[in-house]
Amino acid sequence: EQSRTPLMAGNWKMNLNHLEAIAHTQKLAFGLTDKDFAAVEVAILVPFTDMRSVQTLVDGDRLKIKYGAQDISAHDSGAYTGEISGPMLSKLKCSYVAVGHSERRQYHGEDEEIVNAKAKAAFRNGLTPIVCIGEGLDVRKAGRQVPHTLAQLDGALKDIPVAQAATIVIAYEPVWAIGTGEVATPEDAQEVCGAIRARLAELYDQETADAVRIQYGGSVKAGNVAAIMAQPDVDGALVGGAALDADEFVKIVRFRD
């Protein structure tokens, strides 16, 4: 457990144009220190139109901030108007890509098959997928959050070999907690994150399960991140709204202080 480096990732969603992205990334670069990067991995998931600007900054200043996309096409090229492919993303040296974010599931009809195909597209192109899973309010009220979320996990990982699975990032994001200000309790987060790790051990083996980083996402802020990160099976946070405030995000990265 101690060997997993926490991954603190900011999901900008559809915010910040490429000029604003430069200003924001520079603020992060000024705020974060080598001490931070020794303790945690920091990533920003940016709009496609921001990626080239962010890459130029990160390359030029040798920033230790990792960056990634919020979605990826399941296909590597072809007649898929409007989509962005894995080869395009890896050419921009991005590290991560979110797959199956609840907003993609909700507004773009992404089902388990698509999420699985996108996770495979990420691996095929040398990108690490951050696979987002989690239950809605109705499922939570029915007390079915664990079986629901594990079914999403099973679907996302279908036919993904163990060597790839060991490097995946899973984000447990209860939909009722995303953008609502209603954060899960640390115990709620641990219940599902622990169940996810146990399922990974069943699907693969314990060593693989112990290697995978499991993030919590849903209204994470500087004020609540420490208690969530203290849970044994929570290895990071996927942060939406609070990641748009550079000072707040730096505080979240410094959750141990």
Ligand code: PEP
């Ligand atoms: C998210 O977009 O993944 C998220 C968790 O959003 P928020 O932090 O705003 O709830």
